[in-house]
Amino acid sequence: MTIDKSVLAWLDEQQAEMERVLPQWSEINSGSFNPEGVNTFGEAVQAYITEHLDVNVERLSMPPVETVNGRGDIEHKPVGDLLRFRKTNSPSEPKIKLLLTGHLDTVFPIDSSFQTCTMLEPGMLGGPGVADMKGGILLMINALRAIERSSVADQVDWQILLNPDEEIGSLSSAPHLASAAKEADIGLVYEPSMPSGDLAGARKGSGNFSLIINGKAAHAGREFHLGRNAISALADAMIDLEKINHGDHEITLNLGKVQGGGPVNIVPDKAICHFNVRVNSQEEADIAQAHIDAVVASFTDREGYSAQLVGKFTRPAKPATPQQNKLFELITDCGNQLGLSIAFKPTGGCCDGNNLAAAGLPNVDSLGVQGGNIHSHEEYVLLESLATRAKLSAMIIMRLATEREDWVL
Ligand SMILES: [Zn+2]
Incomplete structure (x- = not known):
């Protein structure tokens, strides 16, 4: 030309x-x-x-x-x-x-x-x-x-x-x-x-997610046993989520932000983790989604707790x-x-x-x-x-x- x-x-x-x-x-x-x-x-x-x-x-x-705010509430911005x-x-x-x-x-x-x-x-x-x-x-x-x-x-x-x-x-x-x-x-x-x-x-493709863990508040001294600590439960969930970074693929999951808790003499009833996942293909997106869903589902067996997932893959690879x-x-x-x-x-x-x-x-x-x-x-x-x-x-x-x-x- x-x-x-x-x-x-x-x-x-x-x-x-x-x-x-x-x-x-x-x-x-x-x-x-x-x-x-x-x-x-x-x-x-x-x-x-x-x-x-x-x-x-x-x-x-x-x-x-x-979006999910620091209290775990869903907002529309x-x-x-x-x-x-x-x-x-x-x-x-x-x-x-x-x-x-x-x-x-x-x-x-x-x-x-x-x-x-x-x-x-x-x-x-x-x-x-x-x-x-x-x-x-x-x-x-x-x-x-x-x-x-x-x-x-x-x-x-x-x-x-x-x-x-x-x-x-x-x-x-x-x-x-x-x-x-x-x-x-x-x-x-x-x-x-x-x-x-x-x-x-x-x-790569990408998805942003927020995992909200609900526990039960209690006095940390008098009634610790009645509380359900949302932060420690979220810590378990984050360790499980992270495991996908060591699989036989190129999926990456980045735990980007954690929120929750208040005065240290109260068992926290809410904890939130925001994370981003990157994938090379739809197949990897499906693997990652199944992994995340399994972590969330594990909370149905955990007495006194509930988990809610907000977010999805928004950018296909x-x-x-x-x-x-x-x-x-x-x-x-x-x-x-x-x-x-x-x-x-x-x-x-x-x-x-x-x-x-x-x-x-x-x-x-x-x-x-x-x-x-x-x-x-x-x-x-x-x-x-x-x-x-x-x-x-x-x-x-x-x-x-x-x-x-x-x-x-
Ligand atoms: Zn730009």
Whole structure:
């Protein structure tokens, strides 16, 4: 394919503008479970998109997410709205249909001390969400602007879906991801690349769970024998849960947070453990689920106790398939033409690319900026990657458009 050099040059010209916008976006707190902040950021993105692209806008309110609080009570927390942008005047056939996705939320809550951007060194900006993934959303939009100015504009149909709950597992937005995936031929997801610049290949699947143990409170001195200690029972359960890490497979179960108890002269009646499980396949997910269910079921025989499990597998594993590999080859090739050497590496991390793959959509899910230390206060973006990765996306879309017969389902 001959490269439309004017498209690439035009994206270079957007670099300064992207560098101006990104800190503004980063400094809007849009932590998961801060629905006002997520919606404020969504409005900023919507204003930017509608200024630069002809789109139909849909804003959908999402159902709240079920969580377990420190007292073991189930709460329903709001997450904010999902935004969907569709290209207006969708071209007539033939065309390739692309689904581009990103998330509005970050891992930094409204009371985080990490709320502002700092230039760490020339070309390296630190700030909440600069890499994961506000920079990615910004370059995605600019890649589409370039495509709409290019000779392939009439061969590409696209929609953008931005969800408010990716960092907490996309529980509320999952049905929308799945239905949008079914309408598209290829998915492009704007999670950051690896710090080295490599992209994510196969991804593990994941589930978040909370195990709530109910015992019976009693005075620790006078009536210890009448109590049923929820913490010691939970300790037994956690040791049992952990055993799956030593099986003949690659399942991992991480006990992430424990809550329960109060004054030490009271036998505690409630204890909660929150844990995350990662798997390579549906088969491993089934093995892990059966193991967890057996631990929970063991409490039915334990006099005076009860156990409740909340949570499930929300991200199916994203294995390397022939179609995925074909897409990765195309992207490696586009990278080479831009002078980028891109490799695809398997990762234990997961994202909405897992959900799109589970819905049958081949996708590449780390097309965002090059940066690092994500999910920490040291998060940074390499600013030059805004234009470079926008060019990579534009190249990929141009290739997909010209080779669409190979990709249209
Ligand atoms: Zn992310």
